[in-house]
Amino acid sequence: MAVGLDTGVPWVMCKEDDAPDPVINSCNGFYCDAFSPNKPYKPTLWTEAWSGWFTEFGGAVHRRPVQDLAFAVARFIQKGGSFFNYYMYHGGTNFGRTAGGPFITTSYDYDAPLDEYGLMRQPKYGHLKQLHEAIKLCEYALVSSDPTVTSLGTYQQAHVFSAGQQKCAAFLSNYNTKSAARVTFNGRHYNLPPWSISILPDCKNDVFNTAKVAVQHTKMQMLPTGSKLLSWETYDEDISSLGESSTLTAIGLLEQINITRDTSDYLWYMTSVEISSSESFLRGGQKPTLTVESAGHAVHVFINGQFLGSAFGTRENRRFTFSGPANLRAGINKIALLSIAVGLPNVGLHYETWETGVRGAVVLHGLDHGNKDLTWQKWSYQVGLKGEAMNLVSPSEATSVDWTRGSLAAQGQQSLKWYKAYFDAPAGNEPLALDLRSMGKGQVWINGQSIGRYWMAYAKGDCKTCSYAGTFRPINCQRRCGHPTQRWYHVPRSWLKPTKNLLVVFEELGGDASRISLVKRSVARVCADAHEHHPTTDNNDIENKGNSNSTGNAKVLLQCAPGQSITSIEFASFGTPSGTCGSFQKGTCHAPNSHAMLEKECIGQDSCSIFISSGVFGTDPCPNVLKRLSVQAVCSTADANTQS
Numbered sequence: 001m002a003v004g005l006d007t008g009v010p011w012v013m014c015k016e017d018d019a020p021d022p023v024i025n026s027c028n029g030f031y032c033d034a035f036s037p038n039k040p041y042k043p044t045l046w047t048e049a050w051s052g053w054f055t056e057f058g059g060a061v062h063r064r065p066v067q068d069l070a071f072a073v074a075r076f077i078q079k080g081g082s083f084f085n086y087y088m089y090h091g092g093t094n095f096g097r098t099a100g101g102p103f104i105t106t107s108y109d110y111d112a113p114l115d116e117y118g119l120m121r122q123p124k125y126g127h128l129k130q131l132h133e134a135i136k137l138c139e140y141a142l143v144s145s146d147p148t149v150t151s152l153g154t155y156q157q158a159h160v161f162s163a164g165q166q167k168c169a170a171f172l173s174n175y176n177t178k179s180a181a182r183v184t185f186n187g188r189h190y191n192l193p194p195w196s197i198s199i200l201p202d203c204k205n206d207v208f209n210t211a212k213v214a215v216q217h218t219k220m221q222m223l224p225t226g227s228k229l230l231s232w233e234t235y236d237e238d239i240s241s242l243g244e245s246s247t248l249t250a251i252g253l254l255e256q257i258n259i260t261r262d263t264s265d266y267l268w269y270m271t272s273v274e275i276s277s278s279e280s281f282l283r284g285g286q287k288p289t290l291t292v293e294s295a296g297h298a299v300h301v302f303i304n305g306q307f308l309g310s311a312f313g314t315r316e317n318r319r320f321t322f323s324g325p326a327n328l329r330a331g332i333n334k335i336a337l338l339s340i341a342v343g344l345p346n347v348g349l350h351y352e353t354w355e356t357g358v359r360g361a362v363v364l365h366g367l368d369h370g371n372k373d374l375t376w377q378k379w380s381y382q383v384g385l386k387g388e389a390m391n392l393v394s395p396s397e398a399t400s401v402d403w404t405r406g407s408l409a410a411q412g413q414q415s416l417k418w419y420k421a422y423f424d425a426p427a428g429n430e431p432l433a434l435d436l437r438s439m440g441k442g443q444v445w446i447n448g449q450s451i452g453r454y455w456m457a458y459a460k461g462d463c464k465t466c467s468y469a470g471t472f473r474p475i476n477c478q479r480r481c482g483h484p485t486q487r488w489y490h491v492p493r494s495w496l497k498p499t500k501n502l503l504v505v506f507e508e509l510g511g512d513a514s515r516i517s518l519v520k521r522s523v524a525r526v527c528a529d530a531h532e533h534h535p536t537t538d539n540n541d542i543e544n545k546g547n548s549n550s551t552g553n554a555k556v557l558l559q560c561a562p563g564q565s566i567t568s569i570e571f572a573s574f575g576t577p578s579g580t581c582g583s584f585q586k587g588t589c590h591a592p593n594s595h596a597m598l599e600k601e602c603i604g605q606d607s608c609s610i611f612i613s614s615g616v617f618g619t620d621p622c623p624n625v626l627k628r629l630s631v632q633a634v635c636s637t638a639d640a641n642t643q644s
Helices: 066-078 124-137 256-260 594-602 638-643
Strands: 012-014 024-029 045-050 083-087 148-151 156-162 168-174 181-185 188-192 196-200 217-224 230-236 248-251 266-275 289-294 298-303 306-312 320-325 331-340 362-367 370-373 378-383 417-423 432-435 441-446 449-455 488-491 501-507 517-531 555-559 565-575 607-611 628-636
Touching: 012 045, 045 066, 066 083, 066 124, 066 168, 066 196, 124 196, 156 181, 168 181, 168 188, 188 196, 256 266, 256 378, 266 362, 289 298, 289 306, 289 331, 298 320, 306 320, 449 488, 488 517, 517 555, 555 628, 565 594, 594 607, 594 628
Parallel strands: 012 024, 024 045, 045 083
Antiparallel strands: 148 156, 156 168, 168 196, 181 188, 217 517, 230 417, 248 378, 266 331, 266 378, 289 320, 289 362, 298 306, 298 331, 362 370, 417 501, 432 488, 432 517, 441 449, 441 501, 517 628, 555 607, 565 628
């Protein structure tokens, strides 16, 4: 069918080894250097070079070191790869209920070179940019021949592309994950860090190494905007009237998505049970226990309108069982189970067969005459929440409902509660987010647009020290263990009006809405650290078919976010400093005017660059020693300076 559309361009099919001609099969993954298309006349395409990994509620946040990502891309190109495409290059946001998985967070930042808010993630963005420049320098040789491979050692190789007329490009690789290597190629010596590739566009000059990062490191921050959330009001999701509008009843428990058709995350399962007045627990005995087996993804349990408790699954194990003491009374008792979907399945073997909702047994344990199985009773179903049916999130409908005013603190933290407030758009152009750390689980809207699902599920994982060297897997490099997986939720400025923006929050578990705040994302600090002879593409002629003039002097570039400027230099040393961004220290060799020179060039500027050369600093602080320049600077906006 696809080929029959006669589009005039080739079709590509990823992860499908038996894609029929003329469809080109391609590779997705962290590495694709071992991939070959299923026919020799097809180009080698890498359709998804994974720059990071997705995040799930309750899981740690993954990051992929840029040294490894650059290594993977260079390794693919040196093997003769024709094309690579990053997934993701720009992180994003799963607004509304579009997050899949299930259990995938609203943030789809993915540790991408451009983050969820559209800001450069450094050093990932800059280091990949230099990689692309280096590959571009090799273009003429790369498209003119296939590589010839020469061994340079046990774990070292040279891949050489020759274009005739003494034009060639070489990739020198070191696959050892522990040790650096000094190799000889064409009579020259080259130092290769562990798990790295150096690119020589002219088979002589090393202009880039995947493990040597010289671009700036950026530390981001979330700052208060000063925009207050005013006129808080609340609305209780009415549990007492449940079932009155129900149009569906059935014997037994039905699958959730088949009923909701994804019109809502929420489905009520309702039934009743009669308790004899002679039950011993009514006279001080032990309360019965209610168990609810769910296929996913979460459930809140109510008996006679009173909240009994909640239970949740995970992405790895969607199924779970709720168990809790049941507060029953003599006579008819109403049991209501609010089942919640946390995204539709979107990947996995036969995921169309995965079930959602209360699908296992619902049983009362500990009655005088044993257990009472409610599974095959008559159940009533109600799709969605009353607040959803009333369209409380709409700016036009929100004012037509009798909301309750008063102190949020006095009302306490309650489950199934709607909150409403207004705020003015903050000045400036920094990206915005809601800080929802004080809340539990639910959804949030601004001016009727859904920001998405939120959940302060605490991240579990192993946030150990992360090394770039070696085959990457998401569990290798984790962050935010012991903290909420996602605390901040992106608010597009394009959704805002100058004044009186409507914020509506639906809280499932009970949270403190008075502590919700609007924050802005900006650069806190920028750092740069490079040696004076660091490889650089700056003095190479990219357009001249790979001709390389000289390696030139390296330089460091400091750049704040738009609207910011460099307000102070926290550290500067040309010599032999040690440490990394946030922990730099002076070494035994140090140019005394380092700090003054950086202040002169950078203070008040949105960006500045300094060549790493003894001449720039007036004198050589330690001749015949390889020197480096380490800098740490603070970026601020005018209003941030006023606030602080």
